[in-house]
Amino acid sequence: MVHPQAYQWPEKDFSRVPYSVFVDPEIFTIEQERIFHGPVWSYACLEAEIANPGDFLTTYIGDTPVVVVRADDRSLHAFVNRCAHRGTLLVRSTHGNARDFTCVYHHWCYDQRGKLIGIPFLRGLKGKGGMPPEFKLGDHSLRTLRTAAYRGVVFVTFRDDTESLHDYLDSPMRRYLDDIFAKPIEIIGYVRQRIPCNWKLYYENLLDDYHGVLLHKFLVTFGLSRATQKGGSEMDRRARHRIVYVIPSEEDTVGTQQGYAETTLLDEGLYLRDPSINEYREEMNDRRAVLLCAFFPNLLVQRLSNTLATRQIRPRSAKEYELYWTFFGYADDDPAMQLLRKKQINLVGPGGLVSMEDGEAGRLLQLGINGDFADAHSILAMGGRGEIPLVGHDLLTESSVRGFWRYWCDLTGIGPQTGISAPGGVHRAAAAE
Ligand code: FES
Ligand SMILES: [Fe+2]
Known part of the structure; x- marks a missing residue:
């Protein structure tokens, strides 16, 4: 096997990622030392x-x-x-x-x-x-x-010199945690699943809005998330954490018919015998029925309709990770809301009407790249290349996945190095320009 430092990253803007980083056990070992035991929370x-x-x-x-x-x-x-x-x-x-x-x-x-x-x-x-x-x-x-x-969410770091948690989270992420954890919460329950693929394929999935409006037939068919709805994203200054939201009520319905006309995704003949699983009860006055906040390296905080959860990534080996789901509600939820949250848990988790496909997509990815990958790589160009925009205004983008890779490369010392991700790096890079 080639030494990890020699893996080919054909583009410096992280729009090409060598498949070897998802397969090589040596990369997994390096990640334990430089990421999970490194200067991160x-x-x-x-x-x-x-x-x-x-x-x-x-x-x-x-x-x-x-x-x-x-x-x-x-x-x-x-x-x-x-x-x-x-x-x-x-x-x-x-x-x-x-x-x-x-x-x-x-x-x-x-x-x-x-x-x-x-x-x-x-x-x-x-x-x-x-x-x-x-x-x-x-x-x-x-x-x-x-x-x-921060706001009742517990983080740990192995390093004494890791910046403060406050700085690590940065302002957009803190703002969303302020909203989601504004009230005391109550744990509803847990689900765990083991998925036969590299943990980074899942982290990419969390940042990849492009797949969300195509892979998930349930989301598209029942209108929880479509490319034709209003949505957007925001990252911290170093593009390592990311929030994405969708506002289904702001939808161009004619555009939806046209946009999905060529696909089999929007099947208006399909219906739910009990449509109440799709009832979205507004609770934060933001009309964001989908709100996903990804925190490097191992957390997603989600609101999908009224399902609130954290998802924790536990890497097990180069080719396997485990996902811990923790579902919660608010201590002051009324009985109807308690019931709605429990019902909507069926959207996610291992057999979830939406999340099941993400596990399967990961499995298929790993199967596809396990073999001869010497100089093969994936393509991350949807939404443009070059500079990584920190704020996005549509869902057809993979830019935030490139942000993940920029930080991963800076931490591991593998691939193109920008130094932007280091503490103070944003300012150092700006000064150098
Ligand atoms: S007491 Fe723990 S290993 Fe001996
Ligand atoms: Fe997904």
């Missing part, structure tokens, strides 16, 4: 999931197991879920409540902050065995991560 959970002192949950950041805990003083902590003795997975349940954590293997015990507080037979038994005198409990804490929350 990864999504870990919602504060509402660990609302009480002692609540914890287990998750993965990249392929590293992590525990997130709310300590008795209500502060948030995160540590690698790996016993400091011999490396056993320390916490085995998905969530719970605990004052401390004891490893199943030799019973080393850690407090809620990951500090080692006790080991059996530390001084041996009847003068035999025991740890050497210089062994100090304080030297063997768990590997901790920096933890920060």
